[in-house]
């Protein structure tokens with residue numbers, strides 16, 4: 001696929017550049033960014049555009065507010081975090097279209113950077129509504145997409161607006177696509193995929209295709225609970241999408257047919273409260289108390305994950321194996337991440353991981369630096385891996 005890059009942008013002095021970035025960063029309850037990887041990755045594009053004298057207008061989403069204005073999903077705290085990394089002020093407008101955006105843009109000088117409020121506060125964003133895309137496009141002269149990790153969404157700010165303005169790929173978009181192609185276009189087998197995390201409904205469908213592309217699939221985190229429940233196990237109060245049991249069974253059957261080995265947890269760390277240092281115990285997965293929730297994989301499951309990593313030549317990983325943000329439920333994720341890092345350093349494994357929280361988990365484990373490649377993308381990474389066309393990339397095609 002060919003698209004224009006920043007190298008194709010001639011004179012952009014004083015031009016209004018709408019730059020789509022992914023600032024969907026992990027954040028604690030106090031509004032502090034807990035992992036800045038996605039911020040760091042978009043700095044080169046912002047800096048390059050700003051240095052060339054453009055008025056840089058950032059479009060981004062945060063969380064899933066479903067078209068409502070949800071205060072806890074405002075991007076305002078991220079503007080300050082971005083300014084700290086950019087070492088230059090970042091203005092903020094409390095809407096991504098309409099008067100407040102227009103006035104904030106009007107006030108920009110060459111090289112200034114402005115972040116517009118969460119695009120998902122408007123229903124038109126996720127619907128990719130033509131009027132919403134038009135309202136966004138009216139704010140800029142040029143569109144640049146640097147949000148590879150949101151490129152699997154055909155939304156107004158990732159797809160619709162790209163069709164209305166001269167469009168370009170940013171440096172991170174370009175780098176991600178090149179790095180993933182270099183690492184995984186012809187992966188050395190056996191290939192192991194590890195899929196965990198919490199976005200069960202938006203990722204489970206991807207597994208049906210994935211099992212035909214990989215030799216082993218470790219299912220962990222909230223995703224595993226759905227598979228355990230589909231086997232008839234009681235997962236108590238665990239994060240679990242019971243209505244996806246049929247899908248889980250279909251994936252298990254597809255894996256068998258494709259000769260892909262599925263590895264599910266056999267034991268789990270359970271607790272009755274979702275908080276740091278809550279009283280916890282390790283139980284077999286068929287003995288989860290009805291009033292408890294699975295927050296991590298147990299030691300036997302971790303051994304099985306490590307054994308799979310040891311058997312693999314290539315690892316692709318999205319989604320933590322437990323609620324790693326709260327101690328001690330980071331045990332499985334940290335142990336697996338460190339083992340994969342060791343195998344990579346020893347030259348036995350090519351390891352590629354991606355996802356907002358996955359990267360945070362690898363950083364937490366001190367393992368990210370040793371991985372072969374760390375992508376900012378989770379869902380987009382899995383879809384890319386499946387060979388799917390990503391709408392946000394497709395819209396940039398010349």
Ligand SMILES: Nc1ncnc2c1ncn2[C@@H]1O[C@H](COP(=O)(O)OP(=O)(O)OP(=O)(O)O)[C@@H](O)[C@H]1O
Nearest residue numbers: 197198199221222294322323355356357358378379
């Ligand atoms: N057993 C579990 N119960 C509840 N939450 C879990 C469990 N296991 C993992 N999680 C949560 O999953 C979240 C991460 O999942 P998610 O699918 O968003 O991954 P990601 O790497 O951020 O990918 P993406 O970039 O697509 O969002 C973490 O916040 C973690 O606490």
Ligand SMILES: O=C(O)[C@H](O)COP(=O)(O)O
Nearest residue numbers: 022024149150356378379
């Ligand atoms: O975190 C991500 O993977 C991207 O920011 C996309 O977020 P979404 O899964 O809510 O679309």
